[in-house]
Amino acid sequence: MEPVTEWIRHRFPLAENVSPDMVEQWMKENRERLLLLDVRSPAEYQVSHLQGAIRVDPETTNMGELVKTLGLEGSGCQTVVCYCTAGYHGSQMAQRVRSLSTPEQGPEGAASLKVYNLEGGLAKWANERRPLVDSEGRPTSVVHPYNTVWAQLVEPEHRATI
Structure with missing residues (x-):
C-alpha cells in the first residue's frame, strides 16, 4: 500500500493527508464539524462507505457550485x-477544494475549510x-475495489x- 500512497502524494502535492486514526477520532469526538466526501461512483458507494458520508462525483470540477451545494459557504x-478506494480521487478532490482557499475569500468563504x-x-x-x-x-x-488493479490493495x- 505504501508505494501507492507515496505515488498519490507525489501526484497531488497540495492534498494534505490525514490518518484513519485521526478521522475515526474526529467521527467520534467532533462529528458536527466534520464533512466526509465519498469521491466514488454510485455503485462503489452502495457497497460501503463511512457513516454519514456524502457521495460526490469524482468528475466534479465546479468547486464553487459544490461548496454552495454542500452549504460550506460561511459555515465557519x-x-x-x-x-475514495485508495486515495487518488480523494486527493484529487481535496486538492480541487483546497484550490478555493485563497486569502481574498476571507474568513467566511472556503478559505476557512480544512x-x-x-x-x-x-x-x-x-x-x-x-x-x-x-x-x-x-x-x-x-469495499468495492474500483477495479482489479486497486483490488490488490484490499485484503481478500x-x-x-x-
Missing part, C-alpha cells in the same frame, strides 16, 4: 475529509477493520466482488 471553520484526503482510502480503512456501512446503513466489512476478506 469546517473539516472536510475526501476519500480539507484532507483520507490516507490509503477505504482500502486501508477496511484493512484496518474500521467501521463501514452499506447503502441501507447496515454495518459491513467489504474485505474485497467486494465486482
